Amino acid sequence: MAMPIFWECDRCTACCRWPGQVKVTDGEIARIAAHLGIGEDEFIQRHTRLNAARNGLSLLDQADGSCAFLDGNECRINPAKPQQCRDFSNLWNFPGFEKTCRAKPVELSPDAWKQRIRDATGRDV
Numbered sequence: 001m002a003m004p005i006f007w008e009c010d011r012c013t014a015c016c017r018w019p020g021q022v023k024v025t026d027g028e029i030a031r032i033a034a035h036l037g038i039g040e041d042e043f044i045q046r047h048t049r050l051n052a053a054r055n056g057l058s059l060l061d062q063a064d065g066s067c068a069f070l071d072g073n074e075c076r077i078n079p080a081k082p083q084q085c086r087d088f089s090n091l092w093n094f095p096g097f098e099k100t101c102r103a104k105p106v107e108l109s110p111d112a113w114k115q116r117i118r119d120a121t122g123r124d125v
């Protein structure tokens with residue numbers, strides 16, 4: 001039986017730089033605002049925009065399309081970053097993502113894979 005592959009992040013930050021939406025839920029807004037030490041309303045006004053589907057909020061972008069919270073090669077909200085960021089590239093990705101993402105494929109036992117997913121994303125799979 002094929003063993004599951006865990007994509008081990010190289011922290012290259014490519015996924016923080018390509019244009020797109022980083023969606024934030026209400027719970028994530030509360031968590032990030034608390035991390036920044038500001039109120040939720042202030043966070044929404046200063047750091048989010050309506051997403052393209054107009055059905056929720058996303059983080060602002062920098063002029064080059066990268067995420068506004070990317071500072072050099074660091075995420076300024078890393079401990080509180082949105083689930084979308086935590087889940088890439090193990091729980092979602094797209095055809096050919098490995099041409100840009102430098103995560104290393106690691107073959108693991110099913111139990112070890114689940115543990116790594118839990119550590120990386122906070123999710124039980």
Ligand code: SF4
Nearest residue numbers: 016067069070075085
């Ligand atoms: S919130 Fe952090 S991890 Fe997510 S895209 Fe922005 S800089 Fe990257």
Ligand code: SF4
Nearest residue numbers: 009010013015101103
């Ligand atoms: S998930 Fe991939 S693209 Fe994002 S920082 Fe890690 S190695 Fe780079």
